[in-house]
Amino acid sequence: MAQQESIIKLKGKIGDLTFYKTKDGYQARQAKGVDPQRIATDPNYQRTRENNAEFATGAAAAKRLRDTLRPMILLTYDPKMPGRLFSRVMRVVKADAVSDRGERRVLPGNLGLLGQFGFNAAASLTNTLFLEPQCTVDRVAGTVALDIPSLVPKLTIAAPQGATHFQFNFGAAVVDFDTEGEGNGSVMAIAESETSLLMAESFAGVTLTVELPPASELPLFALFGISFYQEVNGKPYPLNNGAYNPIDIFRVDVA
Template identity: 40%
Template sequence: MAKQIGIIPLKGTIGNITFYKSQAGHLAREKGGIDANRIATDPAFVRTRENGSEFGRAGKAGKLLRTAFRTLLLNIGDSYLTARLASKMLKVIQADATNVRGQRNVIDGEAELLKGFEFNINGHLGGTLFAPFTAGIDRATGVLKVDIPAFTPINMLASPAGATHFKIMVAGAEIDFEAETFVNANAASAEIAIDATPTEVMNLSVNVTANSTKPLFLSLGIEFYQQINGALYSLKNGAYNALALVEVSGMPAAPPPAP
């Protein structure tokens, strides 16, 4: 891979060189690789096919999770989210100790490995919100909640320049990775001034299906606003808007066999 440095960047293929644009800039690389039909049929590439199957499964699972939390992700500025989440999902799939390689999946993997995942690599929740909180998932009732004691915003937030207010948000999702469906819900605090006035205690909760047998995910986020002439405007740069998975409950344990 080489970087283009000419005045006019090229796109397309000339001879055996392909010119293209990526997030790293305008690049060039030599064409090559193995014939796709051979990869699909040759026994020598069975491991390649297995890896490709699981990587594709990880990508689909990551997309489904992103879609379930789309409302909170609209103001998150991280262009590498898709790749980062797919990579993490692949680790979940690879933790599947039930199925053989190539057939491992999220359901039989370790969804709990996603706990702590940051949706915004540029604005980590732990580096933005310093107030303590407790997160919990009650699978029996379907209640996913975050409790935050009162705190002083000016001391417990790393807010961007120009921000005058903030809002705390939670979202919960019950995801069926096999059927590619989900049940989700969101809740949020009011917009709160970033000053020395302590907040109220926050108890934010959402509901999904009670006694669900699907993986459950709980996220916590913060969004910043600027007040101009009495109106609040969301800061769209996404640099400080944080969102992270703070609790995950994978598949429930199977009931013990009858005596």
């Protein structure tokens, strides 16, 4: 182990050397690692190769899901969401009871594990809206509808402080986890209600409908959430850039 004797105090990495501070002063050590070629070929690293392969599968699937659902995800804000979503997708990969270890993948029958995933950990849909809309999927026609009944906003919606208006957001997507590149079949459609006053006596209810490719056999995800706004000089502005908006995977449907 090398120890610095000069007045130059370094912390961090330079090349393959790591500099750090101890009670005995500033020291340096050479970074250690396993040769990538050995990991790729040595039988002792078979388990590592299997884990790396499934990690890559989960990362690619989570990215495909995020990319497809982006129009809805952008309505809210949670910097830790990608990591949380990856962890949930890895549960789907590990639930594959058919493939060999290292070759497990995202099977449609296991995608129910993604149900009720919240894209904003700081805002739970179940703690914000005290009713459950009804979702209807017609795969043959390619339509997905969400029926939101009439309600009294101040009794049914737990709005954050400063919000004056709300809007219901609905989206549905079919996601192709198997095909790479352009034209993989993943597509999303969104619909939204009118912006309504939180202090209104009642909300009349609304049915939000989106259209997807008819007769698709791809896994289908329905997302639902609420956006909050603050009115300033007669114009509504997103409250805190969406930090209080809950968006959840409301339903997962597989053909």
